[in-house]
Amino acid sequence: MCGLAGFFGPFRRAADDSAEILRKQGLSIALRGPDSDGIWHDDAVGFGVTHRRLSISDLSLAGHQPMASHCGRYILAFNGEIYNHRELRSRLEQEEQGNTWRGHSDTEVLLTCLARWGLDRTLQACVGMFAFALWDRQDRTLTLARDRMGEKPLYWGWQGQTLLFGSELKALRAHPDFQGMIDRDALTLLLRYNYIPAPYSIYRGIRKLPAGHYVVIGVGDRDAMPRPFWDYRNVVRAGLETPFTGTDGQAIDELEARLMTSIQGQRVADVPLGAFLSGGIDSSLVVSLMQRQASQRVNTYAIGFQARDFDEAVHARAVADHLGTDHAELYVTEQDALAIVPELPRIYCEPFADSSQIPTFLVSRMARQHVTVALSGDGGDELFGGYTPYQFMPRLWRWLRMIPAPLRQGIAAMLVPLPAPQRIEKLLTILGATSREDLYLRVRSHWMDTESMILGANEPDSLLRHPDTWRFVKSFEVWMMSLDACGYMPDDILVKVDRAAMANSLETRVPLLDHRVVEFAARLPLSMKIRDGRGKWVLRQLLYRYVPQSLVDRPKAGFAVPLGSWLRGPLREWAEDLLQEPKLRKEGYFDAKRIQEIWQEHLNGRADRSNRLWSILIFQAWLADQ
Incomplete structure (x- = not known):
C-alpha cells in the first residue's frame, strides 16, 4: 500500500523546479507511504512522478519506486498488491531464460509483465488491488490504471495545460497549476449519497478513474478517455446467462475453495498481518478461514463503545474466543470518537459523509499499533445480498404497485402539511416512486431536492439516476446488489476504509473482492443469497462450518455512531x-x-x-x- 502522484504537461521545467514540485506532492500523502520516497522526472517533456512507499513485499531497496524496467523503457509508480506475483514471476521465467531480478517485490514483477506482455495481457493476468502510473519513455505516453473493483484510488484531470494525477486530491492540490474550482454539480451528489461517486470529484476538471479502467495519455492528448479492461456489468450478464447449477453443498464447497485461495494469497506479506473482526458474518468468515490456514494464532482487532446500543465488541470477542485468535479490543469513549471529527478533512481528501468513518479510523489506528496489514470482510453485503433493502424492497414495490400512482401521489400531498418525523417523511418520499428503480433511488437518497439546496447546480447522472445500462437484469434484488457493487461499495465503503487505514499507514486487503470470488458470486442463483427472508445464505452456511450459529446469528448492525x-x-x-x-x-x-x-x-x-x-x-x- 503506497501513494503516488505526478504531472504531465507541455512546459519544460528546470530540474530543480520539477523535483521540488514532486517533493511537495509526495509529502502531502506521506502517511500512505512513510517508509521511503522517490521521484523521477523527464523535464524535456514536462513529466514527473513521485512515490511514497509503505514496505510490505521485499522491504529492501530492491522494491524502491518509481522503478525503471530492465530494458529502461518504462517507469512505474504502483500502489497496491499483486497477490499472484510469484506465479507471474514463474511464468515470466519459463517464457525467457536467464532472467535477472533485482529482488522479490511484486512491483518488479508487475513492471516486467507490462514491459514484456503489454498492458492488456498484464491487467488480465494480475490478481490484486492496484492503481498505477506507467510512463513510456519511447512513445512518451502515460498509462493510468485501477483495479477491477476499485479498491485503490486514482484521481486524474487537466488543470489548464497540465495533466495532474495522484492517489489523493491533496497531492494534486500541491501542484502549482492546480486551480481548485469547486464543482457545484458534484456537490449535489454528496448531498444525495453522502459521497461523490466516480467518475466525479469535488473539483471541476478532476475525475476519479473508474474501477476496472485504464487510460493512455499522449503529449497534449486532452481527449483521452478511460477504457474498461474488466466490466462488472459483463460479469453479472455472464452470471445470469450461465448460472451455477450445482447443489447447495457444492456451492458452499466452491465458495470455500475460492475464498481459501483468495485468503492464502492475501496473507502473504513481509510484515505483521492481522484482521478486523466485528463479529458479523463477513469478518468472522474471513478470520475463520485465515485461522484454518495459519500455523499460529491470527491477530484480530475490534473496538467497542460504552453505549450498549452501539457496542459490537462483545460479539467479536465471542467469535475470537471460539476460533482461538490473538484478539485485541479497545473500548473508546465518546471523547475519543469526537476528537476525530476535526481531523476528518485531513483524513478524507474530498468531502465524505459516511459517519462510520469515525469508528473505522479508530479501529485502524488500534490495529496499526500491532500490524502493518489487516484483512477486512467488506464486500459480502453487495455480492451476497446482505443489506436489508434487498429483502424488503421487492415486497414494498409489489405493495405500492397495487395502489394507482395518482392515488399514491394524492396521499403524499395530503401528508405534506403534517409534522414530519423521519418515518412520515420517508413514507412521503416512497409514495412518490414511479418505478422500482426510482423507489430504490429514493430509499438510498439522503436529500431528494439537491438542486434546490445548492445554488447554481445541476445534478449530474449517476448509476441510480441513470439505470438504463442495467435493464438486462430482471430481478429487482440482483439489480440493487449490482448497482451497489458498482457504486456504493467502491465509492463509499472502500473509500472509507482506504483513507481511514492510510491515515494510519495501515494496508487493508479485502478477500471477498478477489475477482474470482466476485465472478462466482455473480453465477449463484438468488436463492443461494437470499433465502427465507435473510441475506448472505451461502456465506452463513460456510461460516457455520467454523463458528456456532448462535454466536453470529443476530440482526445486522452497522458501524454506527x-x-x-x-x-x-x-x-x-x-x-x-x-x-x-x-x-x-x-x-x-x-x-x-x-x-x-x-x-x-x-x-x-x-x-x-x-x-x-x-x-x-x-x-x-x-x-x-x-
Whole structure:
C-alpha cells in the first residue's frame, strides 16, 4: 500500500523546479507511504512522478519506486498488491531464460509483465488491488490504471495545460497549476449519497478513474478517455446467462475453495498481518478461514463503545474466543470518537459523509499499533445480498404497485402539511416512486431536492439516476446488489476504509473482492443469497462450518455512531459555527435559510436530521481546511 502522484504537461521545467514540485506532492500523502520516497522526472517533456512507499513485499531497496524496467523503457509508480506475483514471476521465467531480478517485490514483477506482455495481457493476468502510473519513455505516453473493483484510488484531470494525477486530491492540490474550482454539480451528489461517486470529484476538471479502467495519455492528448479492461456489468450478464447449477453443498464447497485461495494469497506479506473482526458474518468468515490456514494464532482487532446500543465488541470477542485468535479490543469513549471529527478533512481528501468513518479510523489506528496489514470482510453485503433493502424492497414495490400512482401521489400531498418525523417523511418520499428503480433511488437518497439546496447546480447522472445500462437484469434484488457493487461499495465503503487505514499507514486487503470470488458470486442463483427472508445464505452456511450459529446469528448492525445526539450535545458548538447563516451566505454554496430551518428542527427534536446535516457539515469543515 503506497501513494503516488505526478504531472504531465507541455512546459519544460528546470530540474530543480520539477523535483521540488514532486517533493511537495509526495509529502502531502506521506502517511500512505512513510517508509521511503522517490521521484523521477523527464523535464524535456514536462513529466514527473513521485512515490511514497509503505514496505510490505521485499522491504529492501530492491522494491524502491518509481522503478525503471530492465530494458529502461518504462517507469512505474504502483500502489497496491499483486497477490499472484510469484506465479507471474514463474511464468515470466519459463517464457525467457536467464532472467535477472533485482529482488522479490511484486512491483518488479508487475513492471516486467507490462514491459514484456503489454498492458492488456498484464491487467488480465494480475490478481490484486492496484492503481498505477506507467510512463513510456519511447512513445512518451502515460498509462493510468485501477483495479477491477476499485479498491485503490486514482484521481486524474487537466488543470489548464497540465495533466495532474495522484492517489489523493491533496497531492494534486500541491501542484502549482492546480486551480481548485469547486464543482457545484458534484456537490449535489454528496448531498444525495453522502459521497461523490466516480467518475466525479469535488473539483471541476478532476475525475476519479473508474474501477476496472485504464487510460493512455499522449503529449497534449486532452481527449483521452478511460477504457474498461474488466466490466462488472459483463460479469453479472455472464452470471445470469450461465448460472451455477450445482447443489447447495457444492456451492458452499466452491465458495470455500475460492475464498481459501483468495485468503492464502492475501496473507502473504513481509510484515505483521492481522484482521478486523466485528463479529458479523463477513469478518468472522474471513478470520475463520485465515485461522484454518495459519500455523499460529491470527491477530484480530475490534473496538467497542460504552453505549450498549452501539457496542459490537462483545460479539467479536465471542467469535475470537471460539476460533482461538490473538484478539485485541479497545473500548473508546465518546471523547475519543469526537476528537476525530476535526481531523476528518485531513483524513478524507474530498468531502465524505459516511459517519462510520469515525469508528473505522479508530479501529485502524488500534490495529496499526500491532500490524502493518489487516484483512477486512467488506464486500459480502453487495455480492451476497446482505443489506436489508434487498429483502424488503421487492415486497414494498409489489405493495405500492397495487395502489394507482395518482392515488399514491394524492396521499403524499395530503401528508405534506403534517409534522414530519423521519418515518412520515420517508413514507412521503416512497409514495412518490414511479418505478422500482426510482423507489430504490429514493430509499438510498439522503436529500431528494439537491438542486434546490445548492445554488447554481445541476445534478449530474449517476448509476441510480441513470439505470438504463442495467435493464438486462430482471430481478429487482440482483439489480440493487449490482448497482451497489458498482457504486456504493467502491465509492463509499472502500473509500472509507482506504483513507481511514492510510491515515494510519495501515494496508487493508479485502478477500471477498478477489475477482474470482466476485465472478462466482455473480453465477449463484438468488436463492443461494437470499433465502427465507435473510441475506448472505451461502456465506452463513460456510461460516457455520467454523463458528456456532448462535454466536453470529443476530440482526445486522452497522458501524454506527450516535450522530443525532452528538449534534445536539458535544458537537453542537462545532456545527453551529459551520452553519452560521452569514457564513453560508458569504460562501454562496447552499440555501442558507433552509439549512438553518433544518438545523433548528434537529435541535428542537422535531426530527432527526443528522444524516442530512452531516454531508453539509463535512463539506463546510472540508472547505474551511482548504
